[in-house]
Amino acid sequence: MVYKKEGCEPKPISFYHVGDNVNKSKDTILFVGKTAIGNDLGELNGDYHSPYFLDATKFGLLSLCLKEKYAMSRAFYSYTHEIIKSYFGSFEVGIKHVAMTNMVKCNNGSTLDINSYLAKKTCIDDLGLIWQEIEMINPRRVVFYTNHNYNEFIERYKPKSDDIKIEDITHQAHRVKLGSKKITWWHRRFLDKNNVPIMDFLIVGHPMMKHKTSYVQAIISWLREN
Numbered sequence: 001m002v003y004k005k006e007g008c009e010p011k012p013i014s015f016y017h018v019g020d021n022v023n024k025s026k027d028t029i030l031f032v033g034k035t036a037i038g039n040d041l042g043e044l045n046g047d048y049h050s051p052y053f054l055d056a057t058k059f060g061l062l063s064l065c066l067k068e069k070y071a072m073s074r075a076f077y078s079y080t081h082e083i084i085k086s087y088f089g090s091f092e093v094g095i096k097h098v099a100m101t102n103m104v105k106c107n108n109g110s111t112l113d114i115n116s117y118l119a120k121k122t123c124i125d126d127l128g129l130i131w132q133e134i135e136m137i138n139p140r141r142v143v144f145y146t147n148h149n150y151n152e153f154i155e156r157y158k159p160k161s162d163d164i165k166i167e168d169i170t171h172q173a174h175r176v177k178l179g180s181k182k183i184t185w186w187h188r189r190f191l192d193k194n195n196v197p198i199m200d201f202l203i204v205g206h207p208m209m210k211h212k213t214s215y216v217q218a219i220i221s222w223l224r225e226n
Contacts, residue, residue: 011050011052011053011054011106012052012053012054012105012106012123012129013053013054013056013102013105013106014048014053014054014055014056014057014105015056015057015060015099015100015101015133016056016057016059016060016061016063016064016100016101016102017057017060017061017064017095017098017099017100018057018099018137019095019096019097019098019099020096021096021097022096022097022098022099022137022139023137023138025096025097026140027097027140028097028098028099028137028138028139028140028141029084029087029097029098029099029139029140029141029142029143029223030098030099030100030101030133030134030137030139030141030142030143031080031098031099031100031101031143031145032100032101032102032103032130032142032143032144032145032146033076033100033101033102033103033145033146033206034102034103034104034115034145034146034147034149034150034206035102035103035104035115053105060100061095063077064077064080064081064084064095064100065081065091065095066078066081075206075207075208075209075210075212076145076206076207076208078212079207079210079212079215079216080100080207082212082216083216083219083220083223084098086216086220087220087223087224099137099139101130101133102130103120103123103124103130103144103146103150103153104119104120104123104124105123105129106119106123120150120153121153124150124153125153125156131157134157135159135160138199139199140199140200141199141200141201141202141223141226142199142200142201142202143202143204143219143223144201144202144203144204145204145205145206145207146203146204146206147183147184147203147204147205147206148172148184148186148203150203151172151186151203154188154201154203155172158190159190159198159199161192161198162193163192163193164190164191164192164198165190165191165192165193165195166188166189166190166191167188167189167190167191168186168187168188168189169187169188169189170185170186170187171186172184172186172203174186174187176218178210178211178214178215178218179210179211179214179215180211181205181210181211183204183205183210184203184204184205185202185203185204185205186201186202186203186204187200187201187202187203187222187226188200188201188203189201189226197226200226202219202222202226204219
């Protein structure tokens with residue numbers, strides 16, 4: 001998946017982090033950002049070297065641990081760190097039960113979501129990379145920090161299992177007030193043939209420039225209720 005003529009990264013970005021207990025625990029969370037940060041990875045690659053994709057796991061773990069030099073200024077990592085720490089009781093415990101990735105694996109810019117529609121559609125719909133990652137991780141909850149920008153792609157997703165029921169607890173247009181701002185709050189649930197919830201999606205406004213305490217507490221409350 002290379003879009004050189006559109007100025008995208010030469011390689012798609014991997015997961016940022018997959019905790020050791022993700023496939024063992026029933027209390028798992030996948031955090032999903034919008035676009036990949038790739039231009040400034042520097043030497044912070046993971047252990048796997050491939051001509052086809054860039055292993056960003058070392059960068060992701062350092063960022064989630066707030067040890068990467070820009071991590072504190074990136075709400076994607078600093079707010080998620082606080083959510084993990086508060087929800088699981090300690091960051092050291094929680095990091096083992098969570099994973100982090102992005103909707104789009106190649107990006108037009110290093111930190112801003114300026115991906116073209118073609119890049120989004122090819123990555124999400126045609127190749128289905130984010131959905132393959134979700135199938136691999138099989139998390140209990142998925143928190144999409146995507147605001148409303150990726151709703152049409154998320155709307156089309158359905159787990160591969162048979163007899164899956166989809167229920168919108170809140171709808172795409174729903175907003176909640178955090179601090180002085182109203183943000184997207186779309187809660188979609190997937191249930192099995194016995195109406196037992198198997199996965200919950202929360203599509204929420206990106207944490208950047210949001211009131212940190214209000215934002216973190218709202219996400220934690222949702223995680224505890226679902």
